[in-house]
Amino acid sequence: MKRRLLPHPILTPILALIWVLLSNSLSPGQILLGLLLGWIIPIFTRPFWPERVTIRKPATLLRFLVVVLYDILVANLAVAWLILRGSHHIRPAFVVVPLALRSDLGISLLANVISLTPGTVSSWLSPDRRRLVVQGLSVKDPAELINTIKGRYEAPLLEVFESC
Amino acid sequence: MLEITLSALIIIGALFTFIGSLGLVRMPDFYTRLHGPTKATTLGVGSLLIASMIYFSTQGQGVSFHEILVTLFLFITAPVSAHLLSKAALHLGVESLSKPPPEVERADADGAGTP
Numbered sequence: 001m002k003r004r005l006l007p008h009p010i011l012t013p014i015l016a017l018i019w020v021l022l023s024n025s026l027s028p029g030q031i032l033l034g035l036l037l038g039w040i041i042p043i044f045t046r047p048f049w050p051e052r053v054t055i056r057k058p059a060t061l062l063r064f065l066v067v068v069l070y071d072i073l074v075a076n077l078a079v080a081w082l083i084l085r086g087s088h089h090i091r092p093a094f095v096v097v098p099l100a101l102r103s104d105l106g107i108s109l110l111a112n113v114i115s116l117t118p119g120t121v122s123s124w125l126s127p128d129r130r131r132l133v134v135q136g137l138s139v140k141d142p143a144e145l146i147n148t149i150k151g152r153y154e155a156p157l158l159e160v161f162e163s164c
Numbered sequence: 165m166l167e168i169t170l171s172a173l174i175i176i177g178a179l180f181t182f183i184g185s186l187g188l189v190r191m192p193d194f195y196t197r198l199h200g201p202t203k204a205t206t207l208g209v210g211s212l213l214i215a216s217m218i219y220f221s222t223q224g225q226g227v228s229f230h231e232i233l234v235t236l237f238l239f240i241t242a243p244v245s246a247h248l249l250s251k252a253a254l255h256l257g258v259e260s261l262s263k264p265p266p267e268v269e270r271a272d273a274d275g276a277g278t279p
Contacts, residue, residue, distance in 0.1 A: 076207035083187040092262040115243030123250030
């Protein structure tokens, strides 16, 4: 019964927050409307979200977000510099990252983060969801790149979404 | 002072957006061209949005938070489109400076590339 009325407890406050941001006002009416939408929309879109999302360590998630934001800033500067220096200095390569993540949300978040951060775009996921092919713009050492991705991004995601 | 900050943010934003687009011209193959628009532009659009947020918040009509949503949607959609473009290119075997990993071709040959 509880699952049918509230399939995704996390989605409700997020949707309410997005509604408040959209309407650009903090009046009680808008907050109430946001909460109402946040309650109804997950019920109607339940078939799209078969997995129930649970966040286990909010502090780790927050730290992860700060790291990612910082990396996005660095990525922008690094890629801008590579573009300005011209194509003679780049060394593109494909790297295969073995995945420890299993949940759909975890994998898609990891792929998104990889695309947003230094000189890498996630380009292909193997049909069995065990390996992610990543295209790097300037790869000096493929093994080091894999280690960075696994340690810096995958480990926190594992802890937050799939820790046991 | 406010105007100087805003102008600086807008110029930085425009500069990064321009560099991102320049990447399309300067990079040698399809896959490396993807990097410019997906990354250099996020910072560009980001600083334009911060400028917009500061400007509208100081206009006396309350605080403006729309821009946070724009940033959020941008961060969700830009990598997804880059991933799909790249995946399609791998599937079609678009020429590349670096060799694609063998399992991609094998999966496509089996016809197992569809989920």
